[in-house]
Amino acid sequence: MPASPQVPDAPELLVLTHIQAIDPGSGLDAVVDIVVEQGRITRVGRDAAGEELRRAGRVIDGTGLWALPAFVDLHAHLREPGEEYKEDVASGLAAAAAGGFAHVCCMPNTKPVNDTRAVTEAILARAAAVGGVALHPIGAITRKLEGHELTEMADLRDAGAVAVSDDGRCVGSSAVMRRALEYARTFDLPVIQHAEDHALTEGAQMHDGPTATRLGLRGWPRVAEDVIVARDVLLAEATGARYHVAHVSSAGAVRILREAKSRGLRVTAEVTPHHLLLTDEAVLGYETACKVNPPLREARDRQALREALADGTIDAIATDHAPHSSLEKEVEFALAAPGMIGLELVVPLLLDLVRQGALPLSRLVDALTRAPARIVGLEAPAIAVGRRAELAIVAPERRYKLEGLRSKSRNTPFWGREVVGSVELTLAGGRVVYRRAPAASTGGAEAR
Amino acid sequence: MSHAAESQHPSGGRHGRHGHRHLLETAGLGAADAYRILDAAETFFEVSRRPMRKVPTLRGKTVINMFFEASTRTRTSFELAGKRLSADVINFSGSASSTTKGETLRDTIATMEAMNPDVLVIRHSASGAPHHATHYTRAAVVNAGDGTHEHPTQALLDAFTMRRHKKELRGLRVAICGDVVHSRVARSNIHLLRTLGADVCIAGPRTLLPSGPEWLGVPAYDRVEPALEGADVAMMLRIQRERLTGALLPSMREYSRTFGLNPRRLALCKPDCLVMHPGPMNRGVEIDPEVADGAQSAILDQVEAGVAVRMAVLWQLAAEPHEPLPG
Numbered sequence: 025m026p027a028s029p030q031v032p033d034a035p036e037l038l039v040l041t042h043i044q045a046i047d048p049g050s051g052l053d054a055v056v057d058i059v060v061e062q063g064r065i066t067r068v069g070r071d072a073a074g075e076e077l078r079r080a081g082r083v084i085d086g087t088g089l090w091a092l093p094a095f096v097d098l099h100a101h102l103r104e105p106g107e108e109y110k111e112d113v114a115s116g117l118a119a120a121a122a123g124g125f126a127h128v129c130c131m132p133n134t135k136p137v138n139d140t141r142a143v144t145e146a147i148l149a150r151a152a153a154v155g156g157v158a159l160h161p162i163g164a165i166t167r168k169l170e171g172h173e174l175t176e177m178a179d180l181r182d183a184g185a186v187a188v189s190d191d192g193r194c195v196g197s198s199a200v201m202r203r204a205l206e207y208a209r210t211f212d213l214p215v216i217q218h219a220e221d222h223a224l225t226e227g228a229q230m231h232d233g234p235t236a237t238r239l240g241l242r243g244w245p246r247v248a249e250d251v252i253v254a255r256d257v258l259l260a261e262a263t264g265a266r267y268h269v270a271h272v273s274s275a276g277a278v279r280i281l282r283e284a285k286s287r288g289l290r291v292t293a294e295v296t297p298h299h300l301l302l303t304d305e306a307v308l309g310y311e312t313a314c315k316v317n318p319p320l321r322e323a324r325d326r327q328a329l330r331e332a333l334a335d336g337t338i339d340a341i342a343t344d345h346a347p348h349s350s351l352e353k354e355v356e357f358a359l360a361a362p363g364m365i366g367l368e369l370v371v372p373l374l375l376d377l378v379r380q381g382a383l384p385l386s387r388l389v390d391a392l393t394r395a396p397a398r399i400v401g402l403e404a405p406a407i408a409v410g411r412r413a414e415l416a417i418v419a420p421e422r423r424y425k426l427e428g429l430r431s432k433s434r435n436t437p438f439w440g441r442e443v444v445g446s447v448e449l450t451l452a453g454g455r456v457v458y459r460r461a462p463a464a465s466t467g468g469a470e471a472r
Numbered sequence: 473m474s475h476a477a478e479s480q481h482p483s484g485g486r487h488g489r490h491g492h493r494h495l496l497e498t499a500g501l502g503a504a505d506a507y508r509i510l511d512a513a514e515t516f517f518e519v520s521r522r523p524m525r526k527v528p529t530l531r532g533k534t535v536i537n538m539f540f541e542a543s544t545r546t547r548t549s550f551e552l553a554g555k556r557l558s559a560d561v562i563n564f565s566g567s568a569s570s571t572t573k574g575e576t577l578r579d580t581i582a583t584m585e586a587m588n589p590d591v592l593v594i595r596h597s598a599s600g601a602p603h604h605a606t607h608y609t610r611a612a613v614v615n616a617g618d619g620t621h622e623h624p625t626q627a628l629l630d631a632f633t634m635r636r637h638k639k640e641l642r643g644l645r646v647a648i649c650g651d652v653v654h655s656r657v658a659r660s661n662i663h664l665l666r667t668l669g670a671d672v673c674i675a676g677p678r679t680l681l682p683s684g685p686e687w688l689g690v691p692a693y694d695r696v697e698p699a700l701e702g703a704d705v706a707m708m709l710r711i712q713r714e715r716l717t718g719a720l721l722p723s724m725r726e727y728s729r730t731f732g733l734n735p736r737r738l739a740l741c742k743p744d745c746l747v748m749h750p751g752p753m754n755r756g757v758e759i760d761p762e763v764a765d766g767a768q769s770a771i772l773d774q775v776e777a778g779v780a781v782r783m784a785v786l787w788q789l790a791a792e793p794h795e796p797l798p799g
Contacts, residue, residue: 234687238499240599240621240656245683310600354578356598
């Protein structure tokens with residue numbers, strides 16, 4: 025991983041002074057000094073870095089900056105193997121580093137599908153060669169994502185898979201889903217469902233609502249998500265398995281999840297930044313950048329998602345980073361592939377929700393760190409003495425234009441938008457994996 | 473005309489083309505712009521009835537009809553309109569096109585653009601395809617029907633026909649009946665007629681209305697009778713056979729009996745109610761043959777109006793600014 029000359033990859037001693045450290049997991053919200061030695065956090069506290077340390081190490085003046093535990097993404101498409109022209113493990117992890125992430129879980133809908141130990145190992149070997157951000161593959165639930173035969177989940181887990189999902193496809197058969205939950209439970213793997221009753225969404229292009237009706241695009245009704253979440257909650261209850269709903273988009277699914285959680289079921293959920301920020305009206309003008317699956321919904325859904333995230337009904341924020349090239353996006357809307365990139369957009373986009381008062385900062389941090397780590401059984405990054413350094417250093421007030429990202433793809437409606445809040449430095453696995461290029465550039469350009 | 477998708481190119485552009493204006497939809501088309509087209513169409517309507525049905529208005533202009541979806545009446549209508557204006561008209565049909573060889577719409581449009589057309593008339597099965605095309609050409613784009621989105625010249629010719637028969641569009645009670653959710657004709661008519669002050673409602677079985685019947689912004693009924701009651705215009709939409717396979721309708725027989733326009737239902741309308749249909753008709757399904765051929769039917773008037781209205785649209789988009797309407 026290329027890093028800037030100012031801070032070496034694995035500094036022997038890095039000192040962050042007078043920085044606002046915010047880590048709800050450690051109960052930390054104070055201006056402190058943070059000392060990282062040999063990749064580990066050795067001191068955290070007011071004026072913890074004495075004169076001696078300051079002279080000896082690399083010092084970053086943290087005045088006006090935040091130190092957060094680095095983020096964990098439950099849901100990214102890194103496209104390798106098979107579609108490396110959109111993204112690959114190296115570019116995907118570089119994008120993750122630039123976004124403040126130390127851990128990324130990648131979805132199995134690659135070519136070939138990650139439905140065997142061999143593919144999982146191949147992906148992990150690529151990640152090891154790249155280094156930096158830790159990659160955690162998610163294996164398929166069913167072979168080739170076809171929804172019929174279970175994958176070798178024990179083997180997948182032993183190879184390093186942290187969960188199973190047929191993301192992009194819903195496990196439609198109640199019988200297969202029941203067996204998947206039963207079987208995955210044996211290996212304590214969460215089953216991540218892409219909740220979509222495909223029979224209800226045949227030919228669907230966007231949310232079934234007034235905008236779709238006006239644009240003449242086939243609608244994807246909320247109920248197609250709700251019926252699957254409702255069914256799966258019942259199956260999770262019957263099997264006692266760990267069930268996780270990917271990219272919740274509808275107010276109805278939120279209601280079902282809230283009820284399930286109130287009964288203490290082992291059910292969790294994630295939401296994407298774009299579902300928290302946009303509505304179906306963003307599609308007006310046939311904006312293929314805003315074609316995502318599940319689709320952007322209406323203001324009342326967005327409000328329900330924000331409230332559910334704030335109150336913990338939705339546990340985590342996941343990017344659903346889905347890179348596509350112009351081949352998939354500069355086409356008729358009906359032919360465009362769904363998805364938008366997200367790994368580098370979390371801080372610049374979501375701090376707005378905090379500023380608007382829609383989400384407490386501590387919940388935002390929790391939803392990006394502890395909550396997702398818990399779902400897939402990872403040790404969550406934390407700002408605590410003795411822990412490996414996994415930090416996202418954020419400049420919350422920095423204003424800039426979103427461009428020059430590290431992802432190979434630029435399919436986001438936010439491209440070129442004026443935003444406030446940037447990731448300045450990311451430490452993952454005890455190493456500096458990203459440092460924002462100085463002023464003139466807007467971040468990440470030095471990696472090209 | 474619609475400014476919803478103005479291209480970045482300045483007006484005029486090279487070769488003096490009017491690449492800055494399009495007709496993509498009637499949503500957002502202002503009343504003044506609509507009336508300008510309807511008024512010009514009156515002139516062209518007269519031209520179309522002369523022994524010598526040609527004027528030099530678009531001499532030296534090139535119109536390419538790009539029909540990526542089968543069409544007889546609309547293509548013929550646009551072709552005649554262009555030819556009666558003396559434009560050079562080229563027809564490009566989907567089956568013969570490069571699109572079957574895997575070329576993207578973007579590249580097909582760019583290829584046509586390289587030949588400097590003044591107007592691209594586009595019919596496509598994908599909603600928004602003409603809108604997409606505007607990004608890759610400086611020619612004016614006319615939407616000749618895109619998927620289930622809009623068919624703006626159909627709505628204009630319908631309004632033209634209604635105005636000729638009823639004199640005034642304001643306050644006219646128009647019932648649009650049938651497969652509304654899949655109909656680009658219905659969408660374009662709803663937007664345009666509302667802009668022009670008509671009182672529009674829709675009716676049909678719930679399976680063929682939007683999931684939120686109110687989403688199109690007009691009153692909706694799941695039976696045709698309340699919509700037809702007191703109507704000045706009954707506009708029947710085509711029912712396609714494939715609606716039977718998607719569990720949308722049980723049978724054509726039941727549709728005809730329950731929702732078709734027959735003499736009994738026509739009697740619910742005003743005595744001078746106009747019967748309209750965008751064609752092609754399914755006689756005996758959405759419309760009884762007796763009604764289709766009856767005294768109140770304006771179905772062939774619509775077809776005639778189509779040429780005049782399309783002449784007016786092409787004139788608006790492609791004529792030199794100083795070019796007057798032909799006398």
